[in-house]
Amino acid sequence: MTLIEFAELLYDSELGTSLRESIYAYPIVEGIHLIGLAFSVGLLFFVDLRLLGLFLPNISVSALLHPLRPLILGSFAVTMVTGILLFVASASKIILLDVFFYKLIFIVLAGVNALWFELKWGKHVDHWEFEKLLPKSVQYAGGISLFLWSLVLISGRLIPYLNYK
């Protein structure tokens, strides 16, 4: 089965059809996708700015990261689930868009960046977090995360525009 055939299968599925045809379901799912973004990318935004030293430099990184981490991860899951639903609802159209694949690539790269940060720096956060100016690669990780998630938002927002063409 090709990717396009798979997308058509999703599109024609009961779930895909009912999401697309319901007056309320689609915008509600989209609204939840947006709220999920505010909590995941929105809160991550401040962690990234902290890593760059641009936000609350007097607060330690873990003091910000620890309480926010479960919220960021939890709402990221919400964003992903609603994102999958939005995809299913118009799969056979979205699968044809380059921008959709760019978005996926940016998400994967952002994920790799976050994983690398967690494994390399997250474990011994107490060694470096109290320095006013954080290690260069920690700052890079924050900057890259900020950049990649912005690209995810931009490419995501472009999907309906290129879709309705």
Added chain:
Amino acid sequence: MSVLELFKDIQTSELSRFVGGQNHLFGAIFQLIHIVGLILILSPVTLVSLRLAGLSGLREQSLVDIAQSTAKFIWVGLGLLVFSGIFIFIPAATNYYPNFAFWAKFLFLAIALIVHVTLYKKLTSIESPHLLAARFTAGLVMFLWLAVAFSARFIGFV
């Protein structure tokens, strides 16, 4: 002049016709700026609300510091929203007139801004406000801003 007439005048203005005559990606740019603006408001409001509600871990941090260092994001975000919103609105002003989600959005926005400059501003200027009042404010501002975002999302669907 009625509001509908005003909207008609706006839509037939030269600027409006210029914006409306552009490629649809031109409109997408304003939509992008619009969503960046929204994220710039929702993120700090979320962070400060979590602090106000007394999220464990965040509670040890200074409320005043967090609120002050995020305030500029909110105003920049609002500026971007107004700027891009005007360009989204004017080419199709009369389409928005009968749209109930459009009016709901501005009602929620007005209330959110009033609460922001009164209750929110007052409570975030003191280090340890009454917990109940703080939680009420946190819940209220989150509800209002999410209602703005949600009703805005509905504009395109009703």
